[in-house]
Amino acid sequence: MSNVAAAPRRDAIDLYRPEALRDPYPLYAELRARGPVTHEPERDIWLVPGHAEAAAVLRDHRRFVSGDGATYESALGRTERYPLIETDPPEHTRIRRAVQPPFARAEIEQLRPGIESAAAAIVGQALAHGEVDAVPALAQPMPDRAMAMLTGLTPPSCQALVDWSDAVVRAQEPAADPRHTELLLEALTWLGADGIPGLPAHCLGRLIMDGGSTGGLDPEGPERLMTLASIWLAGVDSTGALLGNAIDAFVEQPDQWELLRARPDLVPNAVEELLRFEAPFRVFYRRTRDEAEVGGVAIPAGATVCAVLGSTGRDPRQFADPDRLDVTRENARTHLALGTSIHLCLGAPLARMEATSMLTELTRRVQRFERTGDAVRSPSGTMRKFDALPVRLVAA
Template sequence: MRRAMNDISTHFNPMAPDQLHDPYPLYARMRRERPVFYSPMFDLWVVTRYADISEVEKDTARFSSVGALDARAEPHPEVRAVLAQAYPRFLSLVQSDPPDHARVRAVFGRALSAQRIAAMEPTLRETADALIDGFIRDGKADLIQRFAYALPGFIICDLLGVPRSDMEQLKRWSDDKTLLMSATAPIEQQVQSAHGFIAMERYFREQLHERRRHPREDLLTLLVPQSMGGTAPLSEQEAVCNAMDLFAAGHETTTGLIGNGLWLLLNAPEQWKAVREDPSLLPNALEEVLRMESPIRGFFRTVMADTALSGVTLPKGSRAFILYASGNRDETQFTEPDRFDIHRADAKKHLAFGKGIHFCVGAQLAKLEGRIAFEQLLRRLPGLRLRTDEAPVFRPYFMLRGFEHLPIAWDV
């Protein structure tokens, strides 16, 4: 085997074709041979074991979440010049540390209360049915493009209180934001995406000012800062950054959950049959999907003090990447971790929604969306199957694990 294949530190590249398709054999090698290693390609320390990832998540003093969404601490100078027109990017909930984190999270606790989320079920079901109505007679479709993007996209628009007709544009800007986070695209493309980021920021700033003038029963109204006459203990910059992150997080996780889940289930006929015959198995099946194929590959952290993990010292000031996708298949935590089992008793131990203070504030919404999506697909598309004449296509993003295209067919 070539040296590059033997050297984990140089072989690690989440966007390489082989790792897009099936990174898990490499992740198993990492956990066995080099559970914490430095990646010169990305200037990151990669953390692969469940216990180490959990320690990083809980130790907010030594591992800062500021910049948690960015692969590189500093963008390219041309990109930085464009972003100089924007607010600082590290003001959102997922990119904050104590004590600011508790202040910001309290706002989202009100906005995403269990009561508010439960009340969304009828709208979710109606939206799922309307989307299926648009392609059911065709007998085939791209699940991602026709359903898995739009369902959570429309729902997060409803929550924020922005028109559903804006969803496609917001999705394009959100993709720009995701591309910037990876910092691996050609510079020209990153510059173009930086302009999209600026446009998205402008959009939500204008929406917040509209809510200041005309409050509504929506999440954006709850984000209006006290300094603008609202109730949120946020600055205007924080409110805008959190609105942007909420849209991105509000559709990316569920899109991945739906696509990854259907792919796993349709490749496991006996388990698909079990869920089809007994939909009450869906909640735990979705937990197992989140473990096996987490839509979020991991997050970044900044090391605030020299810290040892698995016998390796991460130096102060360096960047770390906590690889959920590896921790979720850690042999010390899960029996037969590479086996997909919808009956797995401890599936909920997965890392897909994080741990500690950064446990995903929208986790319950994502699970509800996933359950409703599968209930409606099961009910309305008999003989649902993966197409054999067209291959699925994975999304080439550093942080995200999911499909750009997932061709499916059913009986008409």
């Protein structure tokens, strides 16, 4: 193993400073230029910004573990964990196998009519208004409805679900507010008291909660509830972020929207390109229990390692002209936005279906998007998304 160490620098890069959250891409370029790994001494995290190196970290679950936490804050000492992202084999293998069947291609395809119907209704309602905030009008309703179809859970409102999903990641960030923890507890309380008792007879929620030991999940303790919560809440924020980022990208690059309208067959590839261009998850974390090496840099045991997903999609070693949106890009699907290896996003097929259905419906009915006010980025250090995106939908 190399004895090269990533020396601390006085001009340390902080991914969480406000200007980096608003426009992180110049910072990502600087970070990649520094080398395969940079130690950020202020927060004591090891940043991995390149596509190849981050992929190596995410695929090596033995040296870079998830069981100690996949977010900025360590999971050690936390009473509740998210079983699908904060466990390692063999425990992770057992849990994932127990919930995998409903995410098979044939099972997800059964949701397509409902997803496409929801897309048509959402777009139709937005067009009736003409000028909308694209976040609550277009980006957020689709994952709300999709999660209801998948899990059987019907939350008090779309906004409540959005706030709960946002709190899942915000509660583990450096700038976490006690309100985030309150919202997270509120979500889990509603799930146990109202959501699960109200589940219909045949749905993913029932499979998880009633499967018990026969389904591979622990019938005792919080594992089943936390597994359902992680699938339900994680599928809202990420897909909503993808859709909001997509609309903003087409406002900025209308030529790509015109191409997509002329070539709707490109929509599935456009979804991959949008995931590459603006990864919903900025970062994903791993921890080392023994010394490890990435790109010739030795990382000590007990280190917090950050795969900078937002940077990997703009790595010129992987993607030619990476700062340009190109819906025809041939290798767009090699992005890491949905993870990889054993922690590849379980709901990725559904997220792709939601985005494809929404963009297909929009290409049919919207000639162009026009900005009508200032877009507001979320202060989240984990999710690259909008809090507000005022636009005019010009009907086709």
